[in-house]
Amino acid sequence: MKSRLPLLLLGVSALTACAGIPEPALDRAPIASAADRHQPTAQAAIQRIELAAAPGQMELAGSERADLRAFANDYLRYGHGPLVLETPSGGSNSEAASVLAADARRTLAEAGVSYAAIAGSTRDAGGESMPILVSFNRFEAQAAECAPIYEQDLAHQSNNQPWASFGCATNFNLAAMVEDPADLTRPRDMAARDSGRRDTVMDAYREGDQTHAERSNDERIAISNAVQ
Numbered sequence: 528m529k530s531r532l533p534l535l536l537l538g539v540s541a542l543t544a545c546a547g548i549p550e551p552a553l554d555r556a557p558i559a560s561a562a563d564r565h566q567p568t569a570q571a572a573i574q575r576i577e578l579a580a581a582p583g584q585m586e587l588a589g590s591e592r593a594d595l596r597a598f599a600n601d602y603l604r605y606g607h608g609p610l611v612l613e614t615p616s617g618g619s620n621s622e623a624a625s626v627l628a629a630d631a632r633r634t635l636a637e638a639g640v641s642y643a644a645i646a647g648s649t650r651d652a653g654g655e656s657m658p659i660l661v662s663f664n665r666f667e668a669q670a671a672e673c674a675p676i677y678e679q680d681l682a683h684q685s686n687n688q689p690w691a692s693f694g695c696a697t698n699f700n701l702a703a704m705v706e707d708p709a710d711l712t713r714p715r716d717m718a719a720r721d722s723g724r725r726d727t728v729m730d731a732y733r734e735g736d737q738t739h740a741e742r743s744n745d746e747r748i749a750i751s752n753a754v755q
């Protein structure tokens with residue numbers, strides 16, 4: 528009868544070798560490459576608009592109301608955090624500013640900004656006439672400066688590595704086209720799932736029916752005669 532001791536020792540050695548291999552660190556940052564150069568960044572900024580409040584004025588002017596609506600659209604598109612409506616107090620126009628601030632709040636709400644998102648505050652005017660300030664936080668994309676191509680010798684790359692400005696133009700265009708520069712700092716939150724559609728698909732699956740939507744003949748893909 529042959530001894531099984533060599534096989535047992537071989538198995539123990541294999542297990543010992545596996546135990547000595549360190550597990551990969553899942554939180555380790557990926558190795559930087561040429562594609563990671565010239566990455567655009569997002570810088571915090573404040574967008575602000577001023578509304579004049581003349582003594583005795585009881586409502587916003589038509590141009591101011593239009594500017595405020597456009598400002599509200601910018602907030603809904605780029606804003607982060609509350610929209611701050613700052614009213615001067617203790618000034619020569621405090622009474623008019625209080626009335627116009629209420630009018631500005633209604634105008635913002637009509638433009639789609641919820642009342643809960645509008646944060647009211649006051650500032651001491653010190654007896655002077657000051658405007659109403661409306662502001663919100665946003666992000667602005669900052670692109671890297673690209674070195675001119677004519678300053679680089681692309682014909683002689685002895686180390687076979689990308690040139691200094693490789694990928695810079697692409698990232699420059701990305702900074703110019705990104706919808707909300709905050710997306711450069713973190714991914715957006717996922718929208719709520721469509722529970723109704725999920726239930727429809729699951730019901731069809733349980734019944735043994737097809738789970739995909741019906742397609743018409745116009746939606747079907749036809750191969751062009753040019754590639755046949």
